[in-house]
Amino acid sequence: AQSVTQLGSHVSVSEGALVLLRCNYSSSVPPYLFWYVQYPNQGLQLLLKYTSAATLVKGINGFEAEFKKSETSFHLTKPSAHMSDAAEYFCAVTPYSSASKIIFGSGTRLSIRP
Amino acid sequence: DTAVSQTPKYLVTQMGNDKSIKCEQNLGHDTMYWYKQDSKKFLKIMFSYNNKELIINETVPNRFSPKSPDKAHLNLHINSLELGDSAVYFCASSQKASGSSYEQYFGPGTRLTVT
Numbered sequence: 075a076q077s078v079t080q081l082g083s084h085v086s087v088s089e090g091a092l093v094l095l096r097c098n099y100s101s102s103v104p105p106y107l108f109w110y111v112q113y114p115n116q117g118l119q120l121l122l123k124y125t126s127a128a129t130l131v132k133g134i135n136g137f138e139a140e141f142k143k144s145e146t147s148f149h150l151t152k153p154s155a156h157m158s159d160a161a162e163y164f165c166a167v168t169p170y171s172s173a174s175k176i177i178f179g180s181g182t183r184l185s186i187r188p
Numbered sequence: 189d190t191a192v193s194q195t196p197k198y199l200v201t202q203m204g205n206d207k208s209i210k211c212e213q214n215l216g217h218d219t220m221y222w223y224k225q226d227s228k229k230f231l232k233i234m235f236s237y238n239n240k241e242l243i244i245n246e247t248v249p250n251r252f253s254p255k256s257p258d259k260a261h262l263n264l265h266i267n268s269l270e271l272g273d274s275a276v277y278f279c280a281s282s283q284k285a286s287g288s289s290y291e292q293y294f295g296p297g298t299r300l301t302v303t
Contacts, residue, residue: 106290108291110294112229115297116296116297117192117278117294117295117296117297118231118278118280118292118294119294120291120292120293123291162229164231168290175233175236175244176233176290176292178231180228180229180230181229181230181231183229
């Protein structure tokens with residue numbers, strides 16, 4: 075069975091500071107991993123995805139994530155936060171052998187301080 | 189061009205009423221989903237259809253009935269609405285075919301308020 079744990083329901087950083095949002099997964103088979111972003115009053119938008127190719131994945135808006143199998147982690151980072159990055163971020167996992175269901179984490183709200 | 193669209197965007201109704209939410213995708217995907225997002229932003233999958241066939245049916249009250257007239261549409265009908273049904277409902281679609289990376293594309297959501 076697959077599961078996702080996002081550490082920290084709320085993260086606050088200063089504008090220009092490093093953003094680090096943590097995600098750990100559990101999967102009995104090789105997983106596909108995703109990060110989605112949800113801006114206020116909008117649907118979810120795909121930021122980036124890991125599909126068993128390169129372990130360092132670059133996404134939109136300057137975000138990237140690194141798949142670490144030994145740590146079962148897929149943390150999301152951005153070198154320099156921008157005010158427009160304030161949103162809810164969701165980590166998600168699906169077993170690559172079966173795409174029937176994506177399991178979402180509980181989300182992390184990112185706030186940016188001026 | 190909107191990839192996944194939902195109507196209506198807002199829905200306010202009274203307890204006991206019956207309502208429907210419509211979803212359409214123009215991405216050519218073969219799989220569609222309904223999610224419920226509660227006030228704490230927790231996303232819970234409700235249903236999934238692949239080529240008009242129900243493949244996921246989570247523990248959802250049978251007052252909720254999905255219907256997929258074709259691959260591009262997945263509607264959600266809710267009978268006898270209750271206060272606890274108040275939430276944001278998201279439609280999503282993906283391509284389940286071999287070789288796909290299975291990411292889901294989401295609609296803008298329908299905010300349902302039951303009074």
